[in-house]
Amino acid sequence: MRAARFVAKNTLLMSLGLFAGRILAFFIFRKLTGEAETVGTGVWGVAVDLSSMALTIANFGLVVLITREVVKDRANTWSILWAALRIRWVLSLLIYGLLVLYVFTTGYDAPTRLVILVMALGVILEATGMACDSVLQGHEKVEHQTTSQLVSAVVYFALGWWWLDAGYGIVGVAWANVLSRLARLLVLVPLMIRHCGPWRRPAPGEGVGVMWLARLGVPVFMATTFGIISYKIDTVMIMEMLGKLGAGIYTIGHRPLDLLLIIPSIFAMALFPALQRYREESATGPSEDVERMGERALRYLNLLILPLTLLCILAAGPIIRLIATSSDLEPSISVFQIVILGLPVQAQSHIYNRLLMTAGREKVFMRIALVVLFTNVIMNLLLIPVLKWHGAAMTTVFSLLIGYLLHRTNVSRAGMRVPTRRGLLGTGASLAIAWFGAVGLARLFAPGWDVTWRALPADGVVPFVAMTLLTGALYVAALIALRVLDGADVRMLLSALPGRDGDDRD
Numbered sequence: 001m002r003a004a005r006f007v008a009k010n011t012l013l014m015s016l017g018l019f020a021g022r023i024l025a026f027f028i029f030r031k032l033t034g035e036a037e038t039v040g041t042g043v044w045g046v047a048v049d050l051s052s053m054a055l056t057i058a059n060f061g062l063v064v065l066i067t068r069e070v071v072k073d074r075a076n077t078w079s080i081l082w083a084a085l086r087i088r089w090v091l092s093l094l095i096y097g098l099l100v101l102y103v104f105t106t107g108y109d110a111p112t113r114l115v116i117l118v119m120a121l122g123v124i125l126e127a128t129g130m131a132c133d134s135v136l137q138g139h140e141k142v143e144h145q146t147t148s149q150l151v152s153a154v155v156y157f158a159l160g161w162w163w164l165d166a167g168y169g170i171v172g173v174a175w176a177n178v179l180s181r182l183a184r185l186l187v188l189v190p191l192m193i194r195h196c197g198p199w200r201r202p203a204p205g206e207g208v209g210v211m212w213l214a215r216l217g218v219p220v221f222m223a224t225t226f227g228i229i230s231y232k233i234d235t236v237m238i239m240e241m242l243g244k245l246g247a248g249i250y251t252i253g254h255r256p257l258d259l260l261l262i263i264p265s266i267f268a269m270a271l272f273p274a275l276q277r278y279r280e281e282s283a284t285g286p287s288e289d290v291e292r293m294g295e296r297a298l299r300y301l302n303l304l305i306l307p308l309t310l311l312c313i314l315a316a317g318p319i320i321r322l323i324a325t326s327s328d329l330e331p332s333i334s335v336f337q338i339v340i341l342g343l344p345v346q347a348q349s350h351i352y353n354r355l356l357m358t359a360g361r362e363k364v365f366m367r368i369a370l371v372v373l374f375t376n377v378i379m380n381l382l383l384i385p386v387l388k389w390h391g392a393a394m395t396t397v398f399s400l401l402i403g404y405l406l407h408r409t410n411v412s413r414a415g416m417r418v419p420t421r422r423g424l425l426g427t428g429a430s431l432a433i434a435w436f437g438a439v440g441l442a443r444l445f446a447p448g449w450d451v452t453w454r455a456l457p458a459d460g461v462v463p464f465v466a467m468t469l470l471t472g473a474l475y476v477a478a479l480i481a482l483r484v485l486d487g488a489d490v491r492m493l494l495s496a497l498p499g500r501d502g503d504d505r506d
Contacts (some may be wrong), residue, residue, distance in 0.1 A: 021153035022259050026323060026487050028160040028173060029255065034325035036170055038248035041326055044114050044170050045237050045251025049232040051119040054099060054306060056228035058092040058127040060084075061220030063134055064214065064357055069208065069216075070138025077135060078199045079207030084131045087217070092124035098343055106240075111171070118174040125181040132185075139196045148188035156180035180447055195454045223258030230373040230399055234392040237380050242388060243327070250389040252324045253335025254396075257343060260308065264301055264347035268354045271297055290358055291416050297351045299423030303484070305347045309436065311468070312340045314456045326457075331389060338393035342400040348420075349400070352407035359414045368406040372399050430478035438471040 033041050062084050069080050099120050103113040129148070136145045156176050163172025193199065201207075235254070239247040271293065312319060316337045320329055356364060376399040383391025411418060442451040442463075449463040457463035479485045 019262065021156070022262065023028055024153045024157035025106060026259070028157060028176075030323055030325060031164055032170065033252065033323075034171055035164060038252070038326045038328045039244040040170055040248070041251050041324070042239065042244040042247030042249075043115055043172070045235050045247055045255075046112070046228055047115045047119045047170075047174065047276075049235045050099065050102075050116055051123060053225075053228050053232050054092075054095045054120055055126055055130075056224050057095055057221075058088050058123050059221075059224070060087050060091060060214070060221070060314070061217045061224045062087070063130060063224075064354075065213075065217055065220060065362075066131060066134035069137040069213075070135055070358070074139065074169055075198060075206050076202065076207050077139075077197055079202050079209075080213070081131060083210045083213040084134075085128060087132060087214055089124060091241065092265050093224065094128055096120050099239075115170050118171065119177060121271045122178040122181045125185055129181065129188055130183050132188050135196050136192055137267065141195045144188070144191035144195060146411050147191065147263055148184045151187045152180045152184035155183040175458050208351040219363040219366050223369040225360075226366070226369035226373040230369065230376040231396070233377065233445075234380055234396060237384060238392055240388060241384050246389060248326065249328055249331045250335055250392055252326060252329065253365070253389065253393065254318065254333035256312070256319060256323060256336055257339045257380065257396075260312070260340075260343055261346055263276075263308075264305065265351040267297065267311075268350040271351070271354060290355070291418055294351060294411075294416065294418040295420075295423070298348055298418065298420055299427070299484070301347050301351065302423045303425045303479065305344045307434075307472070309343050310431060311456075314338050314454070315464075316340075316361055318458060319457075335389050335393045338390060339396050342397040345397070345400045345404045349404045349407045352404070352411050352418075354420065355411050355412060356407065356414060359411075361410060361414050364410045368403055368410070371406060372403045375399050376403055426482050426484035427479070430475055430482055430484055433478040434471045434475035437474045438467055441470065442467060 014353050026436040030045060036044065066080055066084055069075055096117075099116065103116050108116070134143045136142055156179075159176035159179055160173045163176060165173065168175075235247055235250060238250050320333045320336055353365070356362065376395055379398065380392055383395055385391075387394070408420075425429070436453075438451055439451055442449055446463070446466075449457050449467075450459075451457055451463070453466065456467055
C-alpha cells in the first residue's frame with residue numbers, strides 16, 4: 001500500500017473508532033455532570049485520571065514497541081504478544097494492589113473509594129486490548145481495532161445511560177466503563193487471531209522473551225509513566241488541596257483537551273508504521289523520506305490544530321456549556337481557555353516522539369519525562385494554593401511546552417532536519433489574517449452582530465456560524481496565498497483518496 005493512502009486510511013479508521021467512543025461518552029459525561037453536579041464530577045475526574053495513570057504503567061511503554069517489532073519480523077508475532085501480555089498482566093495486578101492501599105490511606109470516603117476501585121478493574125482488560133491493537137497496527141489491520149472500539153462505545157453508552165436513569169450514579173457509569181472494555185476484548189481477540197499471525201510457538205532460542213522485551217521497554221515505560229503522572233497528577237493534587245468542588249471545576253474545564261488530544265495521537269499512530277518501514281529501508285540512518293514525512297506531518301497537523309485551538313478559545317463558553325450541565329461552569333470556562341493552548345504544543349511533540357522512536361532514540365524519553373514531571377509537580381505545588389485551578393491549567397501548558405522543546409532538540413541531535421518554519425509561521429500568519437479579516441468584514445457589513453476580537457458571537461446561531469465559515473474561507477485562501485499549501489501537497493492529498501494512485505515517495 002502506498003504511504004500516503006496507508007497513513008490516510010489508518011488515520012480515518014482510528015478516528016472513526018476513537019471519536020465514536022468519545023462522542024457517545026460525551027453524552028454520558030454531560031448527563032453525569034447534571035446529576036452528580038460539580039462535586040460528583042470531581043470524584044469521577046479523579047477516578048478517570050488515576051485509572052489512566054494505572055493503565056499507562058501497566059502498558060510498560062510497549063504500545064509503539066510492539067508495533068515496531070512486529071513490523072520488523074511478523075514471524076515473531078506470537079512470541080512478542082505473549083511476552084507483552086505477561087508483563088502487562090503482572091503489572092496490572094500490582095497496580096491494583098497499590099491503588100487499594102492508596103484509597104484506604106488517603107482518607108477518601110467510601111463512595112469515592114468504590115468508584116476508583118471499580119474503574120481500576122478495567123485496567124487489565126484495556127492493557128490486554130491495547131496489546132492486540134499494537135499487533136493489528138503492525139499487520140496494517142487497524143479496521144478490526146476500529147470495529148472493537150465501536151462495539152465498546154455502544155456498550156458503554158447503553159449501560160451508562162441505563163444505569164444513570166436507574167439511579168446508580170457514578171458507580172453505574174464506572175461499571176459500564178469496565179464492561180465496555182470486556183466487550184471490546186471479546187470482539188478484538190478473535191479478529192486479531194484470524195487476521196494476524198503466524199500464531200506458532202517459536203523453537204527454543206528463537207522468538208522474543210519476556211526479559212528481552214522488558215529491557216527494551218524500560219526507557220519508554222519510565223518516560224510514559226512520568227509523562228502520564230505529569231499530565232494527570234494535577235487533578236489528584238487539586239482534590240487533595242481544594243476538595244471535590246475544585247477537582248470538579250478543573251475536570252470539566254480540562255476534559256475537552258483530553259478529547260482533542262486524540263487527534264494528534266491518532267495521526268502519530270497512523271504515521272509510525274510508514275516511518276518505520278522507511279527506516280528499515282535505510283542501512284545508514286534516518287532517510288530523507290523520514291524527514292520529508294515528518295515535515296509534512298507537522299505542517300498538516302498545524303493546519304488543523306491551530307485553527308481548532310483558536311476556535312476553542314473564541315467559543316470556550318458555548319463549548320463548556322455544551323459538554324456539562326453542572327453548576328460552577330464559569331471557572332471551568334477560563335480553565336479551558338488556558339489549557340487548550342497546550343493542544344498545538346502537544347500535537348507537535350507527538351510527531352517528534354515518533355521521529356525519535358523511528359531513529360531508535362527512545363532512551364531520551366525518560367530524561368524528557370523526568371524534567372517535565374519535576375517542573376509540573378513543583379509548579380502545581382506553588383501555583384494551586386495561590387491561583388487554584390487556573391494555576392494548574394497554567395502549569396499544564398508550561399509543562400507541555402517544556403516537553404515539546406526537549407523533543408525538538410533531541411530530534412536535531414539525532415541527525416534529522418525537519419523544517420518547521422513554513423508550517424508554524426505560515427499557518428499562524430494565515431490564521432491571524434483570517435480572523436482579523438473576518439472580524440473587520442463583520443463590523444463593516446453586519447454591525448448589529450456586535451462582533452469583538454476576543455470571542456465568536458454568542459447571541460444567535462446565524463452570527464456564530466457565519467463568522468466561523470467566513471474565517472474558515474479566509475483561512476484557506478491565506479494558506480494558498482502564502483504558499484503554506486502548494487501543488488505537491490494537493491497532489492499528495494488527492495492520492496490518498498480512495499481510487500486514486502499516488503507515488504509512495506510523495
